Amino acid sequence: MALINHTKSFSMVFLAMAILLFLAGEAQGRGLRRRGGDVCGRADYPGLCRAVVKGQKNPYAATQATVKRLIAETVAAKKAAVKGAGKYKQVLGVCLENYGDALSSLKTSLSNMKSRDKGGFNSNLSAALTDYETCEDTFSEMGIRSPLANTNARLRHIADNGLYLATLWR
Structure with missing residues (x-):
């Protein structure tokens, strides 16, 4: 009983x-x-979010567009780090490694999306976010202003928005 x-x-x-x-x-x-279908209205960086998702109203598609933009901008950041490697070769080497790790995590996060694995997605996008922060921290620890500071800040902001957008999936 x-x-x-x-x-x-x-x-x-x-x-x-x-x-x-x-x-x-x-x-x-x-x-x-x-909110008129504005998926970016409550994002941490709504203007940047809107620029990245380009009018997309579907949260899943907006998140996917965000990750694809992060991939493209991370590739560009990696190229910029290679070009600037002369002066800060050791520190930029850390950034290159972190950008490579971020790219791997971002590609995995797209796979997580396809399988609707939100936990895996959040984990991988958060890992990429940490990689951008680690690049910046490496310069900071050496008392050097990072030549990639603006790039890393933009990447972190886009990643933050991506984590927000993922909360809107059904």
């Missing part, structure tokens, strides 16, 4: 959680509609 009561209790809790998750998703959808 006790087992049946625990099963009923578990079923009720499970049902309540399912309803709450459904309602939260519906409320989130209504919030997007109230």
Whole structure:
């Protein structure tokens, strides 16, 4: 008899959680509609987000566009680091390695999206974000102003927006 009561209790809790998750998703959808479909309205960097997603109203597609832009801009940052390697060769070597790691994480995050693995996506996009920060920290630890400071800040901001956009997927 006790087992049946625990099963009923578990079923009720499970049902309540399912309803709450459904309602939260519906409320989130209504919030997007109230903002005119602007998926970037509550992003940390809304102007940058809008520039990256270019009018995309679907959160999944906007997130995908964000990751693809991060890949393109990380490749450009890697090229810039190679060009500037003469003066700060050792430090830029760390950045080159981190940009390579970020590219790998970003490509994996696209695979995570295809399989709807939000946890894996967040983990990989966060890893890329950490790689950009590590590049910047390497200069900071040596007391040098990074020639890639603006680039790394932009990459971090785009990644932050990508993490936000992923919260809007259904």
